[in-house]
Amino acid sequence: MEKLVIIPTYNEVENIVSIVDTVFALNQNYHVLVIDDGSPDGTALAVKNLMTKYKGCLFLEEREGKLGLGTAYIHGFRWALANGYQYIFEMDADFSHNPNDLERLYEACKYNGADVAIGSRYVRGGKIENWPLDRHLYSKGGAIYTRIITFMPINDPTAGFICYTRKVLQTINFDAITFVGYAFQIEMKFAAWKLGFKIKEVPITFIDRKIGVSKMSKGILKEGVFGVIKIQWLSMFKNYRKKVAAISTPEIVQQVTDVQ
Numbered sequence: 001m002e003k004l005v006i007i008p009t010y011n012e013v014e015n016i017v018s019i020v021d022t023v024f025a026l027n028q029n030y031h032v033l034v035i036d037d038g039s040p041d042g043t044a045l046a047v048k049n050l051m052t053k054y055k056g057c058l059f060l061e062e063r064e065g066k067l068g069l070g071t072a073y074i075h076g077f078r079w080a081l082a083n084g085y086q087y088i089f090e091m092d093a094d095f096s097h098n099p100n101d102l103e104r105l106y107e108a109c110k111y112n113g114a115d116v117a118i119g120s121r122y123v124r125g126g127k128i129e130n131w132p133l134d135r136h137l138y139s140k141g142g143a144i145y146t147r148i149i150t151f152m153p154i155n156d157p158t159a160g161f162i163c164y165t166r167k168v169l170q171t172i173n174f175d176a177i178t179f180v181g182y183a184f185q186i187e188m189k190f191a192a193w194k195l196g197f198k199i200k201e202v203p204i205t206f207i208d209r210k211i212g213v214s215k216m217s218k219g220i221l222k223e224g225v226f227g228v229i230k231i232q233w234l235s236m237f238k239n240y241r242k243k244v245a246a247i248s249t250p251e252i253v254q255q256v257t258d259v260q
């Protein structure tokens with residue numbers, strides 16, 4: 001099996017069944033791995049109940065408490081590599097990311113030469129629906145701030161709808177990825193960029209969740225603000241590229257592009 005969609009969950013019982021059903025209804029041969037952090041609302045139980053319906057295609061990893069989005073994805077990446085997947089996706093549980101767009105991210109990697117495809121809100125054709133003003137400000141402000149500090153040529157650095165090719169995840173040393181909140185999203189892209197992988201931004205429409213609540217917090221914001229400075233400092237003075245490479249990397253031409 002080629003394609004694995006990783007869905008991290010914390011209290012998503014109202015969304016998880018319909019998002020999983022929607023992915024499998026695409027009939028595009030995706031497997032799904034849910035990483036649940038001991039959600040008190042019974043998200044994991046809802047997944048277990050679905051596993052008989054989607055036997056061999058739906059998997060669940062349970063962790064003991066809310067350990068953060070970043071470590072949930074790292075857990076999922078390790079699982080994906082151990083189980084042989086070639087294209088590994090990040091996607092939220094709450095329909096902010098439209099599962100119909102998975103295939104466009106896949107095609108950018110499989111047929112258009114991307115090593116990482118980002119579902120981007122900030123390239124031509126991308127947009128956001130129904131977000132409150134403060135979220136717009138944090139997100140767009142965060143994108144501009146990240147570009148100013150790091151020079152990373154990515155328009156949507158905090159995006160969480162992504163397709164990674166296996167070689168990218170095999171190359172990145174997960175022990176060097178340190179952020180647990182949404183700063184993790186910036187850090188992964190920064191690592192892939194510094195290692196010379198080809199990154200493409202694919203326009204998507206991001207729709208604010210209709211059910212449940214965001215897990216955004218002040219701590220997550222703070223980690224983002226200081227985290228961006230930290231990774232840039234590491235890359236300028238501490239041989240970041242060497243630290244973040246799990247294996248010696250072939251020379252890959254750096255290129256970041258928008259695909260329409």
Ligand SMILES: Nc1nc2c(ncn2[C@@H]2O[C@H](COP(=O)(O)OP(=O)(O)O[C@H]3O[C@H](CO)[C@@H](O)[C@H](O)[C@@H]3O)[C@@H](O)[C@H]2O)c(=O)[nH]1
Pocket residue numbers: 007008009010011012035036037066067068069072091092093094096139158159160161182185209213214215216
């Ligand atoms: N396992 C686990 N899952 C978590 C945790 N925190 C959040 N999640 C899950 O991660 C997904 C995204 O969390 P939300 O709280 O819904 O994110 P958001 O505020 O809508 O943020 C979106 O925008 C951010 C900034 O642009 C993005 O970085 C993020 O990925 C997401 O797309 C959801 O499926 C949620 O259940 C955690 O600690 N552990």
